[in-house]
Amino acid sequence: MELRQIIYFIEVAKREHVTKAAENLHVAQSAISRQISLLEAELGTSLFIREGRNVRLTHIGKIFLEHAERVVIELDKAKEKVEEYLNPEAGIIHLGFSTGLSVSTFSMMFSQFRENHPNLHVHFHQGTTPYLIKQIERGDIDIAFVAPVTSDHPVVKGDIFFTEKMLVLLPENHYLCSEPVIRIGQLKEERFVTFRSGFFIRETIEKACHQSGFQPIIAFEGEDMDTIKGLVAAGVGIAILPELAFSYNLPKDVRTKEISDPSFVRSVGVITPKKRELAPSEKLLYQFLKSFYDRLYRFQM
Structure with a gap:
């Protein structure tokens, strides 16, 4: 099995047409057809179903394509690594x-x-x-x-x-702004603007709330830090974010407070x-x- 056979095979599989594959690779159509025939003979099975001028993969052809693409990716990575070692x-x-x-x-x-x-x-x-x-x-x-x-x-x-602490972000007119430090139990009735499930901050919030005996009310869940900060400024809810997030793009209509729970450190x-x-x-x-x-x-x- 040769590398060029694998490259020819992948190109034909992508285009489902031998002529188009040959044009893209700048080789003769007969050369591609011959190499794929040799590949099929070595494997002992057909990789394509011929339908006039078009072709489509057989079931085993789809399986072979998946592994063939990995081979080419790994070879490209190997070449890249060698170049990195040289320079x-x-x-x-x-x-x-x-x-x-x-x-x-x-x-x-x-x-x-x-x-x-x-x-x-x-x-x-x-x-x-x-x-x-x-x-x-x-x-x-x-x-x-x-x-x-x-x-x-x-x-x-x-x-x-x-390590960085996580702080509570509040709208500037929120009644908890007068508190020096906030306990998780004080957030029982609050609406949280936070990350979606699967994020560490979301999991930390849910775990701390459950330990304090309540289920957090989720008003918004997403992935963008600036969106969360903006929604807090708009009064949608409160948020718990890492301390460094407040060093940039912080709306003027918000306040931050420390949390007494030691688990809010990452x-x-x-x-x-x-x-x-x-x-x-x-x-x-x-x-x-x-x-x-x-x-x-x-x-x-």
Whole structure:
């Protein structure tokens, strides 16, 4: 089995037409037909059903396509990794970024990183922490910036850079604005503007409310931090957000208050694979992240 046979097969499967595949690959139609015939002979089964000038995959052809595409992806990754090892300053970093993460310090960090490594390109993959762990498990990414940082996981290891408190965000005319510190039990009758299920902040809120003997009233659930802040300013409800989220785009008609419950603290850092080594370009980013946040929080202290 040759790589070109797999490439020809994938192109024909995508276009369902041998002539169109040949045109796109800039090879003779007869060459594609011959290589696919050799591939089918080696596998001992037909991969396509011929319907005039068109073709469509057989059942086993669909299964083979799924695995063939993985082969090509892995070969492309292998080539990319070799290029990175030869020149780590000119590679591509696939970086995960968890939804609901405060972006203020991250934007500052990333700007400095780009100044130091202008030829490195970063492709971002955003999602929940469980989603990013699956991406690492599949090999699509090797490093992800997350909050909270996962620990005791069979696939990834976590490095905590700092912790941040979560605060209550209230409309400026809310009666609880006069309180020095807020207890979760005081929020029993409040309407929450928060993240959808599956997010750490949402799970923390629900767990704390249940421990205080009530079910939180959810007025809005989404994924965008600025939308949540805006809805609180509009009087839709109250929110609980990480402290760093209040350092940017904070509406003027809101107030923040600390929470007495110690569970409203989360860790921020990165997760990386346990069973494979980071590429040189990814190591550059990893070391830069550790150094940046170490300097930042030593300065703040």
